[in-house]
Amino acid sequence: MVFGLRWAGSGVFLVTEIRVQLHEWLAIVTGTLTPGALLVFVAVLAPDLLAVTVIGALVYSMFLIGQRVLNEAAYIRIDHKLNELYHASPLTPEAYFIGIAGGMLVAYLPPSLVLLVILEILHPLSPFALLVLAACLLAVWAVSATIGYVVSTLFKDMKTIWPYSALLTNLFGILPPVFYPLRLVPLEWRSAVLVLPTSAAAVLVNAAAGLEAITAEEAILAAISLGAEALALFAFGIYWARRTARER
Amino acid sequence: MHGPVSQEALRAEDVRKVYRGRTGPQVEALRGVSLAFRRGERIALLGRNGAGKTTFLRIASTLLIPTSGTIDVFGFDVVEVPEKVRPLIAVVPQEGKPFFHLTPREQVYCYLRARGISKEVAKARTEEALDQMGLQEVADRLSVTLSGGQKQRAMVATVLATEAPLMFLDEPTIGLDPFARRAVWNVLRELTRKGSTVLLTTHYLDEAEALSERLYIMEEGRILFEGTAESAKRQIGGTLRVSIQNGGNHRELFASFGQTVAEGTSLHVITEPERIHEVMDIALREHLSATVGPVSLEEAFLTIVGRSIDEE
Numbered sequence: 001m002v003f004g005l006r007w008a009g010s011g012v013f014l015v016t017e018i019r020v021q022l023h024e025w026l027a028i029v030t031g032t033l034t035p036g037a038l039l040v041f042v043a044v045l046a047p048d049l050l051a052v053t054v055i056g057a058l059v060y061s062m063f064l065i066g067q068r069v070l071n072e073a074a075y076i077r078i079d080h081k082l083n084e085l086y087h088a089s090p091l092t093p094e095a096y097f098i099g100i101a102g103g104m105l106v107a108y109l110p111p112s113l114v115l116l117v118i119l120e121i122l123h124p125l126s127p128f129a130l131l132v133l134a135a136c137l138l139a140v141w142a143v144s145a146t147i148g149y150v151v152s153t154l155f156k157d158m159k160t161i162w163p164y165s166a167l168l169t170n171l172f173g174i175l176p177p178v179f180y181p182l183r184l185v186p187l188e189w190r191s192a193v194l195v196l197p198t199s200a201a202a203v204l205v206n207a208a209a210g211l212e213a214i215t216a217e218e219a220i221l222a223a224i225s226l227g228a229e230a231l232a233l234f235a236f237g238i239y240w241a242r243r244t245a246r247e248r
Numbered sequence: 249m250h251g252p253v254s255q256e257a258l259r260a261e262d263v264r265k266v267y268r269g270r271t272g273p274q275v276e277a278l279r280g281v282s283l284a285f286r287r288g289e290r291i292a293l294l295g296r297n298g299a300g301k302t303t304f305l306r307i308a309s310t311l312l313i314p315t316s317g318t319i320d321v322f323g324f325d326v327v328e329v330p331e332k333v334r335p336l337i338a339v340v341p342q343e344g345k346p347f348f349h350l351t352p353r354e355q356v357y358c359y360l361r362a363r364g365i366s367k368e369v370a371k372a373r374t375e376e377a378l379d380q381m382g383l384q385e386v387a388d389r390l391s392v393t394l395s396g397g398q399k400q401r402a403m404v405a406t407v408l409a410t411e412a413p414l415m416f417l418d419e420p421t422i423g424l425d426p427f428a429r430r431a432v433w434n435v436l437r438e439l440t441r442k443g444s445t446v447l448l449t450t451h452y453l454d455e456a457e458a459l460s461e462r463l464y465i466m467e468e469g470r471i472l473f474e475g476t477a478e479s480a481k482r483q484i485g486g487t488l489r490v491s492i493q494n495g496g497n498h499r500e501l502f503a504s505f506g507q508t509v510a511e512g513t514s515l516h517v518i519t520e521p522e523r524i525h526e527v528m529d530i531a532l533r534e535h536l537s538a539t540v541g542p543v544s545l546e547e548a549f550l551t552i553v554g555r556s557i558d559e560e
Contacts (some may be wrong), residue, residue, distance in 0.1 A: 009364060016358040016362065019350060020349045021352070023349035080252070080345040081345070082346075084306075084344065089359075246311060
């Protein structure tokens with residue numbers, strides 16, 4: 001038991017979720033279609049930005065994996081009522097949350113690894129850059145999965161929930177400098193976008209990979225923002241999972 | 249299976265629940281429900297739609313916090329120490345469905361494992377539950393391809409395989425054919441023989457009668473009746489029902505024999521065995537055909553709930 005958390009059963013529930021997702025293998029395979037399509041556009045229109053776009057695609061894909069938690073958690077709660085089956089059992093709410101989030105991550109990660117192979121071909125990363133990439137992607141997943149889980153608990157109808165996933169993905173994945181470099185953002189907006197988890201991750205990885213020069217202040221702001229958001233949101237996700245395991 | 253501390257499976261004291269709608273008026277779903285039952289009992293909770301059955305079940309199974317009152321499960325307060333209650337219970341949620349992209353075999357096994365049951369025991373119980381629910385033939389098909397009844401059986405199998413000390417089943421046999429319903433009844437009887445306790449809600453009164461040792465009838469968030477099916481039937485003033493075809497216009501002739509209920513053109517007279525001859529004589533004299541049968545729990549239910557509605 002760490003920090004009063006009880007994880008028993010989370011591994012089994014995670015495996016359950018992976019099994020569920022693997023039966024829907026087409027959804028997994030098509031998970032990277034959107035960033036893949038963007039890569040094609042960039043390859044044709046601005047080939048010099050291709051490596052930056054691949055990093056953006058990795059960040060975007062990781063955010064998308066987190067957002068799949070939104071749809072999955074909402075679906076099994078609203079349509080199947082399986083949350084009741086699990087919440088009225090020894091499986092703790094935090095294990096339930098981690099199970100869904102982790103299951104989505106493991107099931108949907110392999111197609112994203114194809115992007116990593118493409119990146120290694122286009123622009124081989126140093127061990128340090130790989131480490132930064134891994135840390136940033138993990139942080140983006142933690143942020144996105146938590147947002148997804150929390151939003152999934154707020155509504156009672158699937159149709160109401162659907163637009164939120166698209167809205168959040170575009171808000172975090174397309175609008176800020178995830179697929180394009182920070183230098184294209186006006187100076188007065190840079191601090192703001194460095195606070196956003198997705199653009200902070202993309203900027204940090206681009207900088208670590210030597211694809212973009214940023215100031216030390218910008219690096220520190222992005223790193224602290226991303227780290228703090230990931231930790232705070234994930235902790236909130238656990239709190240929220242416990243709170244919403246029982247309706248009031 | 250965890251060893252429950254108390255021999256009393258559940259005790260509810262003055263449980264109230266008020267839903268405060270964000271836009272609409274507040275709804276008083278439970279208005280002081282008190283009930284208790286022992287380990288190993290099969291209890292049915294009956295009531296019309298919206299009577300408060302599911303609300304009570306959800307509170308008792310730690311899924312909903314009451315506005316006031318207490319429920320103890322095997323001596324543990326469901327609000328204060330839900331983590332001690334949850335290992336002791338299992339729930340079939342109303343309208344619950346299995347994972348569509350798991351097979352029934354995977355569904356049952358994975359759930360048992362998530363509850364902390366060892367691989368060997370989970371595997372054995374999964375096969376037993378699939379057998380009992382008649383699901384072996386479809387055990388390796390994705391649930392999305394199963395019929396509604398098969399999906400429901402997969403849900404019931406998932407929960408019954410836990411052999412939890414207290415099981416809450418919210419309309420567990422809805423959509424099941426008569427054979428499947430009886431299969432569920434048999435498993436529930438077997439589980440209570442082994443020591444589990446069952447609290448179920450149902451709209452099938454024959455099911456409540458066949459299965460439950462005691463039943464509670466709820467209406468408007470209150471308990472109207474507690475006792476056996478037989479004692480519920482005695483509440484309506486007779487044990488036999490005479491159904492008289494085209495007797496609707498002759499109600500006054502039969503009023504002195506007991507309760508009379510008009511249904512279409514027929515008249516039902518609820519009376520005692522010693523007065524049957526008199527009722528039949530009058531029916532024959534009036535050239536009305538009549539049949540005699542035992543009073544059903546449905547009639548008792550309608551009478552008890554109807555009386556409450558009339559009083560309001």
